[in-house]
Every structure is written in structure tokens, then in C-alpha cells.
Amino acid sequence: MARVVVLGAGISGHTAAMFAKRKLGSHHEVIVVSPNSKWNWIPSNIWVGVGQMRPEDVIFELEPVYDKLGISFKQAKAISIHPEGDTNSNNGFVTIEYTGQGKEGQNEQVAYDYLINATGPKLNFAATEGLGPDKFTQSVCTYSHAQEANEHFQVAIEKMKKGETQRFLIGTGHGMCTCQGAAFEYIFNIDHELRALGLRDKAELTWISNEYELGDFGVGGMHIKRGGYITNGKIFAESLFTERELHWITRAHVNKIEKGIAHYETLEGEDKSVEFDFAMLIPPFAGVGLKAFGKDGTDITSQLFAANGFLKVDADYTAKPFEKWSANDWPKTYQNPIYKNLFACGIAFAPPHAISKPLVSTKGVNIFPTPPRTGMPSGIIGKAVALSIVDMINGANEPTHLASMAHMGAACVASAGKGLFGGAAASITMYPVVPDYETYPEYGRDINYTTGEIGTAGHWIKEILHHMFLYKAKAKPFWFIIPE
């Protein structure tokens, strides 16, 4: 009997665990370790953040689902990986610390034959002084953050109803952030809600981000086919912002927040500030801080993990200038090069480099988006890793499933406001996610599959996806035929 241990029950880890168990059946064991007892459909947190959904609409308890599937669940956070075992055993194991199930604070060693690290990001609010819900800004990265953001949003609404003007600042809270898409959805939803309430004239909405141009989204922007012509993402995004009277600040590294004021520096080296009554700024992401130890207890964290804390996999991590980047640098199997039974999927794997061009300010500060690993790639990679491990358990010598982001398309439906008839979403497809200028010299992507449209039908798709992915994650009948 083989044992597969999955760290993290987010989009990637949960998908991996479900597919691994479905294929392995009762002959082998699948264990999920995750600190939160609940699963969260994170994309719908945007709607929690504007009061259009309740936290209960975007979460459910994991343990009953795992009981149904025959997966063991440990409500705990992983602390360290010991890929060679220790002096007592040659078996790899992880050390975990319980956060629930009545064992809070207790440590345990969980042995594995195969380990999948799907721990997602650490929300690194500490990188910017004053950033985060404990300080002066809101977040929608978790359902509880989103709920808190909505409480502050409702306070702002009450003030506007009394005639006060409110200044909203939405975007990224550091020069090295990713996840601009989530902030984009949030500013559009705020705009939509305020228009529906007849309060839009009482609000000033400002976007701030580390993108070189609007529409970069951490994927180096894109050229899109739209209504029969080709345009670039900058024009697409700027026209959406202009239509909605949203101001924008780009090329900005927010370096300090005080009550009601965000300080930032620009690529040109200028120090500026912007005042706000309500701010939602996405934090930079880092790895969750797992340590790794060799058999004799030597700290091997830096061998296994990149400096940003994400696990190294089969990518080409050789430092090279932007001009030398290749689609082939990107990982395909997500297997660690040293320990062949160790994999990482979703946000937890270390990308070889950014996708957007790295830019440094005149003062030497990095101001560019880091690469996103959105829900669709995270799910696809989780499934591919699980299926490779299943084949390896059944005798394959190496991973059998490939899922390179340079050979993978992605669809992103970015909400621009909720409502059956008045709602809208920008539906963006791209192929591949990582531009490949060798295969597609003109735009880096296949222009026939890289598209963007905004409209009410997009909202219907977004709403359907919400229900479909919750259905799948709850392992309801035929869950496995729903694509990632």
C-alpha cells in the first residue's frame, strides 16, 4: 500500500487529492493536511466583499467530503519536510502541527511515499508597512477578509448616503504583487454596486498597481481578438476603466500605508502619495515558510525552496535576461529535481521567472507583477500531478502527465458586477498562458484563442462556474467530468 500526502486543500491540492483517491481506490491511502476545516471557492470572495454573497455561500466543511471519498483529513499545518526521513527511518515524512480536531498545537510526523505540496501563498502583508486588515487596508484574499472588507464598504455607503464623498483605492499593495485580476474584479464590483445604489457620484475610485500598463495582469499583457479585430490588453482595459470613470496609477510600488494615506514610489523614482477613505490592496505572495531537513537534521530548505519560499520543480531556474526567456523554462511535471517523490502544484511551485518584463526603478526597486497561477492552471496542474503519481505507484518510472503553463490555455471570467440582468463580466481566454515567441513570433500567443469580451453573458458564466466548481469540490455525483 502506498501513501500519498497532500499539503493544502485549496483549488490545486483538493483537486489532486480527489483525483488521486478516485484512481487509487482503497488499495492505497490519500491524506490531506490543511489548517482550515473549510474549502473556499476564492474567486467568489469578490462578491462577499461587496455584500452580494455571504461567506457561507463560498465555503463548506471539508471533512464530510473526505469521509465520503475515503480520504483522511488532518486539520493541521505542515511545518517541515524530511524527504530522506531521519536517523530512525528512511521514509520521507512531514512534521505537522494540528490547528483543529481537538488536537490544537500537537505535532505529528506523517510518513509518505509521495508528497504533493499545494500550500498556496502566504499573504505577505508584512512586506509593506501598514498593509492589511490588521492595519489600514482591506483584503478579499480569504472569505473572512472579504467579509470584513464588506463591513467597511457598508460604512462607506452609509456615509455617501449622508452626502459625504468617499475615496476608494483598489489595487496592489507592493511592487512585487501578483493577482491583479482579483483587484480588477473588486474595483469593477464596487463601481457596479455604487451605480446600483445611485451613489456613484459620491465616490472617487482609483486603481493603483505595479503593472507597467493597465491590462498587464502579470502575464505581460496580451493582444486579443475582439469583434473581428486585434487590439491590445492595454487599450481594452483603459477603455473599460474610462467608461466607468475609474482613475488609474500604474508602475507603482506601495511602500507604506498610514491611516487614510498610501505612499508609493514610481518606476521613475518619484515619491508620491494618495489619500483614501477605503482601500483594498492585494498583498505580495510568498511561500508559506515550510522548512526542509536532511536525514541528519541538516537544514536543506534552500536546496528545496527558491528564495521566495516556493518549492523548486522541473523548471529551468538559471538566471537569464528577459530576452533569453523561453517557454521551455516553465515546468512540465512539477516533480522536484532532487526528490522524485516530491511534487508541487498551484501557487506552491516556484516559477522560473516572471512573465511580465522585470523593471527596476531609478532607485533600484523592483516594480513589476510576479506570475499569476490562477484557478484553472492550479486545478489542471493538481490533476496532472495526481495522475502522474498514480501511474508511478502502478510502476511508471517517471511522471506521465505534463501540464506546462507554456502549453496550456486559460479562461478567466473577471466579474464586473453581480446581477442576473444588470451584471457583467470580462471573459478573457488566452493560449498559452506563458507567451511562446518561438511558436507565435508576432504576439507570443495564438491570436485565434486569445480573446476578450465584456457583457452580461460573461456574468452568467461566472455565476454558473461558481455553482459548478462548488458542486465538483463537494464531490457530488459525476464531479470528475467537470473540467478544471
Ligand SMILES: Cc1cc2nc3c(=O)[nH]c(=O)nc-3n(C[C@H](O)[C@H](O)[C@H](O)COP(=O)(O)OP(=O)(O)OC[C@H]3O[C@@H](n4cnc5c(N)ncnc54)[C@H](O)[C@@H]3O)c2cc1C
Ligand atoms: C480574491 C481572489 C479572486 C480570485 N479570482 C480568480 C478567478 O476569478 N479565476 C481564477 O482562475 N483565479 C482566481 N483567483 C486565483 C485563485 O484563487 C488561485 O489561483 C488558487 O486559489 C490557487 O490555488 P492553490 O491551491 O495553489 O492555493 P489556495 O487555493 O490558496 O490553497 C492553498 C491551501 O493550502 C493551505 N495551507 C496553507 N498553509 C499550509 C501549510 N503550512 N500546510 C498545509 N496546508 C497549508 C491553505 O489553507 C489552503 O487550503 C483569485 C484569487 C483571489 C485572492
